[in-house]
Amino acid sequence: MDKIIINGGRVLHGNVRVEGAKNAVLPILAAALLASEGPNIIRDVPNLSDVSTINEVVKSLNAKVEYDPEQGQVIIDSTEELASEAHFEYVRKMRASILVMGPLLARNGFARVALPGGCAIGSRPIDQHLKGFEAMGAEITFGHGHVEATAVNGLKGAKIYLDFPSVGATENIMTAAALAKGTTIIENAAKEPEIVDLANFINEMGGRVIGAGTDAIRIEGVRQLHGTVHHIIPDRIETGTFMVAAAITGGDVTIDNAVPEHNAALISKLGEMGVVITELDEGLRIQAKHPLKAVDLKTMPHPGFPTDMQSQMMALMLTASGTGVLTETVFENRFMHVEEFRRMNASVKIEGRSVIISGPSDLQGAEVSATDLRAAAALILAGLVAEGVTRVTELAHLDRGYVDFHKKLKALGADIERVSEEKKTEKSKQLV
Numbered sequence: 001m002d003k004i005i006i007n008g009g010r011v012l013h014g015n016v017r018v019e020g021a022k023n024a025v026l027p028i029l030a031a032a033l034l035a036s037e038g039p040n041i042i043r044d045v046p047n048l049s050d051v052s053t054i055n056e057v058v059k060s061l062n063a064k065v066e067y068d069p070e071q072g073q074v075i076i077d078s079t080e081e082l083a084s085e086a087h088f089e090y091v092r093k094m095r096a097s098i099l100v101m102g103p104l105l106a107r108n109g110f111a112r113v114a115l116p117g118g119c120a121i122g123s124r125p126i127d128q129h130l131k132g133f134e135a136m137g138a139e140i141t142f143g144h145g146h147v148e149a150t151a152v153n154g155l156k157g158a159k160i161y162l163d164f165p166s167v168g169a170t171e172n173i174m175t176a177a178a179l180a181k182g183t184t185i186i187e188n189a190a191k192e193p194e195i196v197d198l199a200n201f202i203n204e205m206g207g208r209v210i211g212a213g214t215d216a217i218r219i220e221g222v223r224q225l226h227g228t229v230h231h232i233i234p235d236r237i238e239t240g241t242f243m244v245a246a247a248i249t250g251g252d253v254t255i256d257n258a259v260p261e262h263n264a265a266l267i268s269k270l271g272e273m274g275v276v277i278t279e280l281d282e283g284l285r286i287q288a289k290h291p292l293k294a295v296d297l298k299t300m301p302h303p304g305f306p307t308d309m310q311s312q313m314m315a316l317m318l319t320a321s322g323t324g325v326l327t328e329t330v331f332e333n334r335f336m337h338v339e340e341f342r343r344m345n346a347s348v349k350i351e352g353r354s355v356i357i358s359g360p361s362d363l364q365g366a367e368v369s370a371t372d373l374r375a376a377a378a379l380i381l382a383g384l385v386a387e388g389v390t391r392v393t394e395l396a397h398l399d400r401g402y403v404d405f406h407k408k409l410k411a412l413g414a415d416i417e418r419v420s421e422e423k424k425t426e427k428s429k430q431l432v
């Protein structure tokens with residue numbers, strides 16, 4: 001089992017480059033299955049365990065996949081007839097495997113996918129995805145832990161109003177509608193930058209998606225889609241995580257390859273706290289001097305404050321002066337990291353869907369365990385400023401969404417290393 005060990009107290013300085021966005025590349029690699037002519041070449045692909053998982057899923061569906069992690073490139077050839085079932089072994093590993101359902105239904109008129117169930121951040125139902133497929137003429141059935149969607153006569157365009165602007169439902173409906181007969185309109189659609197990247201990709205394959213990034217997306221179905229070359233957008237959550245890393249250490253960090261407009265809510269909140277942020281041609285410079293001011297914040301669908309930055313912001317708010325209230329409205333149970341922060345001497349109180357933070361806490365290094373992907377990053381951020389040594393375990397969560405996180409922090413001046421049990425055993429053998 002790997003551990004990240006941090007000796008707190010270093011101020012971060014320098015430049016760091018962010019990777020392609022995890023939450024853009026996963027739906028795009030699934031949507032590549034829509035192309036029945038010519039291969040898709042996807043570039044700026046981050047070397048993450050989730051990328052390996054989606055590649056496995058796509059391969060299991062009979063597409064040919066060539067992945068070059070060094071180059072950050074995936075080539076997908078889905079021109080042969082596709083299988084129709086995404087097995088539990090993949091969906092269990094990664095919920096986003098459900099995103100193959102739209103493309104499979106579009107290509108085959110049938111899809112069978114293991115039900116994803118909940119995870120550490122909430123129950124995460126898929127009713128809005130299924131409501132969309134049903135409106136387009138698919139029959140939905142459940143059994144033996146799976147959901148099946150069948151459209152014997154193919155999918156037909158429909159008007160679909162989402163009860164909540166779900167990212168995954170918007171993506172699955174967009175891909176299903178790309179090859180449907182007629183026009184589909186998604187109302188109350190998700191507006192995240194990753195939705196726009198997916199729409200651009202579908203259009204580059206020959207599709208017709210209009211309005212992505214607004215709350216009404218119009219998809220005019222086409223008969224066939226072809227392979228293309230697509231570059232993934234930069235990861236706004238990795239960007240945000242390094243913004244917080246700079247702020248929490250009182251540092252001066254420039255983030256290359258960042259898109260400021262994708263992080264408007266975070267830029268505004270950090271500004272309120274007293275962090276100085278400068279927008280550069282291709283990036284962001286973050287300068288912070290302590291003490292920072294406490295703020296209140298509420299997570300919301302884009303362009304609101306992203307839930308995927310909630311735990312990292314909680315780490316930062318622990319170091320700010322005054323009382324701040326952080327409210328989570330997107331997921332009902334995304335506070336598992338609070339107990340771990342308490343192990344680091346944080347003063348945090350949960351009240352329903354809010355957390356009240358009285359700062360600054362006198363953070364102390366401790367042995368803590370990552371409860372989900374962003375909690376892993378947040379605990380490491382807290383470790384950067386805690387007094388003494390912090391050890392973070394359960395790093396499989398971190399590897400889902402961050403490439404070389406500890407190496408990038410080390411290059412900025414952090415005292416941080418990653419050790420594996422095997423290495424430790426080797427060391428102790430040498431000592432004996």
Ligand SMILES: CC(=O)N[C@H]1[C@@H](OP(=O)(O)OP(=O)(O)OC[C@H]2O[C@@H](n3ccc(=O)[nH]c3=O)[C@H](O)[C@@H]2O)O[C@H](CO)[C@@H](O)[C@@H]1O
Binds near residue numbers: 129164
């Ligand atoms: C791979 C990926 O892109 N993951 C992101 C995606 O997840 P994901 O696509 O799963 O998130 P959604 O936007 O769908 O979920 C948001 C909320 O809607 C609820 N819901 C969703 C679908 C549905 O059919 N019914 C329903 O009730 C969920 O339980 C949750 O409470 O968006 C989330 C919200 O920004 C991010 O935190 C995740 O990082």
Ligand SMILES: C=C(OP(=O)(O)O)C(=O)O
Binds near residue numbers: 308
């Ligand atoms: C919650 C996240 O991802 P996923 O939807 O893949 O679990 C995340 O990226 O923070």
